[in-house]
Amino acid sequence: MSLPDGVYEYVSPASTEIIGYSPEELYSTPQFIKEMIHPYWKDYFTKQWANLVNGEMPPFYEYRIIHKSGQMRWLHQRNVLVKDERGKAVAIEGIVTDITQRKQAEEELKKYHEHLEELVKDRHSTSESEE
Numbered sequence: 001m002s003l004p005d006g007v008y009e010y011v012s013p014a015s016t017e018i019i020g021y022s023p024e025e026l027y028s029t030p031q032f033i034k035e036m037i038h039p040y041w042k043d044y045f046t047k048q049w050a051n052l053v054n055g056e057m058p059p060f061y062e063y064r065i066i067h068k069s070g071q072m073r074w075l076h077q078r079n080v081l082v083k084d085e086r087g088k089a090v091a092i093e094g095i096v097t098d099i100t101q102r103k104q105a106e107e108e109l110k111k112y113h114e115h116l117e118e119l120v121k122d123r124h125s126t127s128e129s130e131e
Contacts, residue, residue, distance in 0.1 A: 001092045004053045009091070016077070018098045020068025031129065038064035038072060055089040057081045074103040 001008050014057035019036060026032050037045045041063040048061050060078045067073045076099045082091035 001094070003089050003091055006049075010075065015096075018096060019065060019073070033065075036065040036067075040064065052079065052081065052092060055081060055083070055087075056093075072095055072100075073098055074100045 003098040007024075008026050011026045013023060015026065016022050019033075021032070021036075029035075034042075034045065034049075044061075045063050048058070048063075051057060057079055060076060062074060062076050065073050065075055068127045076097045078095055078097075080094050081089050082093060
């Protein structure tokens, strides 16, 4: 993707599975990814985009999108900033991975852990009241 305009130079055909939109749809609408961002994550994504344009780039970041089907998806994005001979950021090379299943598994583990903690608390409270 070229900077600062955000025009896609290459989009993998795998994007269709990840985000639901074809490479052609992304080529025809620069910065289309901003429209897919889940409303809760728009400020975060806008901040990360500003960092990229300014030449500051975290090695990766995660955010949610709304897939073309309407499903919510989690994405993990890794970027490499391409600079010209003066050191100015001119493009981003990035890889986006769908991490929705991992995030769902993490949430399930968190709920299970919370449930176990409640069981331990209940058990502890019951044993104290029996004393």
